[in-house]
Amino acid sequence: xxxxxxxxxxxxxxxxxxxxxxxxxxxxxxxxxxxxxxxxxxxxxxxxxxxxxxxxxxxxxxxxxxxxxxxxxxxxxxxxxxxxxxxxxxxxxxxxxxxxxxxxxxxxxxxxxxxxxxxxxxxxxxxxxxxxxxxxxxxxxxxxxxxxxxxxxxxxxxxxxxxxxxxxxxxxxxxxxxxxxxxxxxxxxxxxxxxxxxxxxxxxxxxxxxxxxxxxxxxxxxxxxxxxxxxxxxxxxxxxxxxxxxxxxxxxxxxxxxxxxxxxxxxxxxxxxxxxxxxxxxxxxxxxxxxxxxxxxxxxxxxxxxxxxxxxxxxxxxxxxxxxxxxxxxxxxxxxxxxxxxxxxxxxxxxxxxxxxxxxxxxxxxxxxxxxxxxxxxxxxxxxxxxxxxxxxxxxxxxxxxxxxxxxxxxxxxxxxxxxxxxxxxxxxxxxxxxxxxxxxxxxxxxxxxxxxxxxxxxxxxxxxxxxxxxxxxxxxxxxxxxxxxxxxxxxxxxxxxxxxxxxxxxxxxxxxxxxxxxxxxxxxxxxxxxxxxxxxxxxxxxxxxxxxxxxxxxxxxxxxxxxxxxxxxxxxxxxxxxxxxxxxxxxxxxxxxxxxxxxxxxxxxxxxxxxxxxxxxxxxxxxxxxxxxxxxxxxxxxxxxxxxxxxxxxxxxxxxxxxxxxxxxxxxxxxxxxxxxxxxxxxxxxxxxxxxxxxxxxxxxxxxxxxxxxxxxxxxxxxxxxxx
Amino acid sequence: xxxxxxxxxxxxxxxxxxxxxxxxxxxxxxxxxxxxxxxxxxxxxxxxxxxxxxxxxxxxxxxxxxxxxxxxxxxxxxxxxxxxxxxxxxxxxxxxxxxxxxxxxxxxxxxxxxxxxxxxxxxxxxxxxxxxxxxxxxxxxxxxxxxxx
Numbered sequence: 001x002x003x004x005x006x007x008x009x010x011x012x013x014x015x016x017x018x019x020x021x022x023x024x025x026x027x028x029x030x031x032x033x034x035x036x037x038x039x040x041x042x043x044x045x046x047x048x049x050x051x052x053x054x055x056x057x058x059x060x061x062x063x064x065x066x067x068x069x070x071x072x073x074x075x076x077x078x079x080x081x082x083x084x085x086x087x088x089x090x091x092x093x094x095x096x097x098x099x100x101x102x103x104x105x106x107x108x109x110x111x112x113x114x115x116x117x118x119x120x121x122x123x124x125x126x127x128x129x130x131x132x133x134x135x136x137x138x139x140x141x142x143x144x145x146x147x148x149x150x151x152x153x154x155x156x157x158x159x160x161x162x163x164x165x166x167x168x169x170x171x172x173x174x175x176x177x178x179x180x181x182x183x184x185x186x187x188x189x190x191x192x193x194x195x196x197x198x199x200x201x202x203x204x205x206x207x208x209x210x211x212x213x214x215x216x217x218x219x220x221x222x223x224x225x226x227x228x229x230x231x232x233x234x235x236x237x238x239x240x241x242x243x244x245x246x247x248x249x250x251x252x253x254x255x256x257x258x259x260x261x262x263x264x265x266x267x268x269x270x271x272x273x274x275x276x277x278x279x280x281x282x283x284x285x286x287x288x289x290x291x292x293x294x295x296x297x298x299x300x301x302x303x304x305x306x307x308x309x310x311x312x313x314x315x316x317x318x319x320x321x322x323x324x325x326x327x328x329x330x331x332x333x334x335x336x337x338x339x340x341x342x343x344x345x346x347x348x349x350x351x352x353x354x355x356x357x358x359x360x361x362x363x364x365x366x367x368x369x370x371x372x373x374x375x376x377x378x379x380x381x382x383x384x385x386x387x388x389x390x391x392x393x394x395x396x397x398x399x400x401x402x403x404x405x406x407x408x409x410x411x412x413x414x415x416x417x418x419x420x421x422x423x424x425x426x427x428x429x430x431x432x433x434x435x436x437x438x439x440x441x442x443x444x445x446x447x448x449x450x451x452x453x454x455x456x457x458x459x460x461x462x463x464x465x466x467x468x469x470x471x472x473x474x475x476x477x478x479x480x481x482x483x484x485x486x487x488x489x490x491x492x493x494x495x496x497x498x499x500x501x502x503x504x505x506x507x508x509x510x511x512x513x514x515x516x517x518x519x520x521x522x523x524x525x526x527x528x529x530x531x532x533x534x535x536x537x538x539x540x541x542x543x544x545x546x547x548x549x550x551x552x553x554x555x556x557x558x559x560x561x562x563x564x565x566x567x568x569x570x571x572x573x574x575x576x577x578x579x580x581x582x583x584x585x586x587x588x589x590x591x592x593x594x595x596x597x598x599x600x601x602x603x604x605x606x607x608x609x610x611x612x613x614x615x616x617x618x619x620x621x622x623x624x625x626x627x628x629x630x631x632x633x634x635x636x637x638x639x640x641x642x643x644x645x646x647x648x649x650x651x652x653x654x655x656x657x658x659x660x661x662x663x664x665x666x667x668x669x670x671x672x673x674x675x676x677x678x679x680x681x682x683x684x685x686x687x688x689x690x691x692x693x694x695x696x697x698x699x700x701x702x703x704x705x706x707x708x709x710x711x712x713x714x715x716x717x718x719x720x721x722x723x724x725x
Numbered sequence: 726x727x728x729x730x731x732x733x734x735x736x737x738x739x740x741x742x743x744x745x746x747x748x749x750x751x752x753x754x755x756x757x758x759x760x761x762x763x764x765x766x767x768x769x770x771x772x773x774x775x776x777x778x779x780x781x782x783x784x785x786x787x788x789x790x791x792x793x794x795x796x797x798x799x800x801x802x803x804x805x806x807x808x809x810x811x812x813x814x815x816x817x818x819x820x821x822x823x824x825x826x827x828x829x830x831x832x833x834x835x836x837x838x839x840x841x842x843x844x845x846x847x848x849x850x851x852x853x854x855x856x857x858x859x860x861x862x863x864x865x866x867x868x869x870x871x872x873x874x
Contacts, residue, residue: 054802056802057802057803057805057806060803060805060806060807061805061806061864064806064807064863064864065863065864066863612767612769612872612873613732613768613870613871613872613873614870614871614873615731615868615869615870615871616868616869616871617867617868617869618859618867618868618869619865619866619867620866620867621863621864621865621866716865718865
């Protein structure tokens with residue numbers, strides 16, 4: 001089996017081996033299309049690499065921690081990062097490298113090339129991985145070509161590609177990747193042409209940018225667009241772009257440059273050239289027998305075909321574009337940061353302040369209903385913003401992680417998080433205040449006794465005054481508000497528990513400077529500033545993962561307070577403690593004294609069939625999200641009361657850590673979370689306190705019971721349940 | 726995994742394999758032996774046969790407890806994430822007629838080639854009364870199914 005095949009020699013029966021892109025290029029070369037010369041490294045080379053190095057099984061183990069279909073996108077991100085790091089750290093075995101190197105030396109020497117993905121089944125009418133797998137442009141010399149082949153192979157497992165395969169229901173175990181290496185044609189103008197427009201079959205579509213195609217493909221440069229009559233090729237409409245940037249070759253790759261003023265007012269294609277590109281696309285369609293999506297570049301007056309693939313008809317465009325949006329570019333992330341820091345967070349804080357102006361106990365019922373309405377609406381609105389804006393910004397940290405790993409190739413693919421950790425976090429700040437209050441109790445025996453009275457439901461003026469003062473000191477972020485009358489008892493219990501600990505939990509020391517220096521010094525000259533900017537962006541992204549939760553929690557707390565007040569009023573009206581109602585029901589009942597609210601109905605567990613077996617979990621796996629080993633009793637959080645009952649040394653088991661929970665983290669010896677991901681709030685706060693943490697444990701809160709003895713292995717991502725039946 | 730799913734999954738693995746590894750222990754020390762096994766449909770009991778002159782017989786007679794490992798590995802790297810293993814633990818007892826006759830029938834139905842071996846007067850047929858099944862899948866996931874008695 002040859003591991004390098006010249007493009008023109010890839011026969012039709014080897015399509016599965018060279019991938020769709022290589023096969024199409026090969027056919028076009030043989031048919032006399034102007035195609036830059038090159039070779040294909042077939043899927044057999046990829047398979048030999050993953051077999052010889054054991055990487056294949058490591059990938060499968062990574063992806064089989066839980067059923068592929070039940071992995072969250074954040075977990076896919078994490079898995080993709082680990083797999084990419086695996087490729088970065090696993091060199092091509094010498095016997096394989098020798099074979100590749102010999103051919104590359106002879107064929108390319110130091111001529112710049114493009115190293116491009118060509119996965120079998122990558123481009124068909126029903127699916128299009130365009131832009132999901134990676135390609136690298138302007139690579140010189142055998143060593144760099146081989147290095148980039150590994151990166152193209154790794155991109156088979158990128159988050160976006162994994163998600164797309166999940167949507168299409170493709171089996172990742174069967175995925176493999178061929179790589180095309182082509183001489184680079186440095187076109188002055190480039191673009192894509194659809195012989196048949198996918199939204200209107202009577203038209204053809206041409207898009208073009210100044211410079212290389214990369215900018216168009218990854219969405220950083222907007223193209224001029226021509227709509228043509230498919231039959232005649234006459235231009236129906238030209239939509240000029242705001243031409244500001246172009247991607248050009250630069251040392252060791254490409255860079256996004258400002259477009260010279262003179263070119264900003266000129267469309268990349270003249271009228272005759274539009275016709276030339278249209279002719280190329282129609283010729284490709286005629287040859288392949290199906291409408292084609294052709295990538296091309298113009299150097300001088302010569303047009304080159306870079307690739308041709310069928311226009312996808314069965315692909316849900318929105319799905320792929322969402323996957324692609326995961327790859328928010330640096331520029332997009334910068335704009336998002338500006339919006340979040342400059343507008344959204346200040347608005348969120350302002351709204352929380354405005355909403356908190358009312359003294360609830362003094363409001364009439366109608367007015368209270370309005371306040372509850374406003375606060376519920378605010379929670380709904382900001383939760384939406386949270387998903388649409390704050391969560392995508394988390395990709396800033398991931399983008400940094402990928403670049404950091406590419407440069408440093410660390411053993412732990414998540415070691416970059418240590419550089420991103422800020423000096424202070426809002427959640428840990430609040431916990432420091434809590435710790436300070438607990439210290440006062442620790443040093444004052446009489447005060448402790450008064451609080452014990454409160455905890456047991458006995459009256460104590462001193463205790464009540466202290467608790468009220470504590471709530472004030474904890475501030476508006478405290479999230480320590482319980483609806484109803486249990487507030488004082490619950491807080492007294494929590495404060496006594498914190499004060500009773502012998503060794504207060506300390507947050508980890510600040511970020512290690514040496515890692516940052518090592519990272520930045522791996523860049524030279526003008527690239528260094530870009531690295532500094534990226535690090536700054538990533539830190540903002542990481543910090544926001546904590547702060548957005550805290551601020552959103554503030555609005556949620558306001559809603560809960562109003563709801564609690566509403567419930568209290570309704571209970572007083574009825575003369576009895578009522579069941580829990582939803583905000584909507586409480587609002588209706590406050591507005592209309594005749595309205596009878598119906599209580600919230602939770603999911604009742606179905607009556608389990610009497611069987612002759614008893615099933616229980618013994619060991620469950622998730623992702624290792626905080627290194628450490630913890631043993632202790634489980635405290636499963638199903639409601640706020642569970643939090644206030646938290647005992648020092650217990651293991652926090654929850655569906656997803658939210659800002660209303662982080663105050664018990666200093667009491668916890670470990671964390672188990674159903675929601676998966678290395679950058680979820682639970683993982684971040686666990687890292688801050690150096691706690692063993694496992695995230696992404698399916699059904700954690702159903703499989704584990706409060707009181708179960710647990711071992712949390714934060715190195716391996718394993719939770720052992722030592723239940724004695 | 727739901728209770729019923731686990732029952733089905735364990736049954737599938739037991740059905741897919743003819744042999745398992747029997748772990749025994751006695752004063753002679755721990756020992757492992759490959760044995761052909763069969764089982765009741767309700768998974769309450771497993772059966773296997775052994776000559777009385779063997780080390781496993783001595784261990785079984787002495788200890789009365791045993792473990793049987795049944796797995797579907799294929800001796801490929803993929804086994805690490807793909808293979809499932811069931812460890813069955815419980816109390817062993819050498820069967821006498823009429824129990825032996827019934828168990829032998831179930832056993833030979835599954836292993837017709839063991840007919841001569843099982844009916845030999847020097848061969849003992851054991852039942853393993855199951856306390857617990859422990860299913861390992863996805864490399865490190867472990868679920869337990871205990872028999873209610």
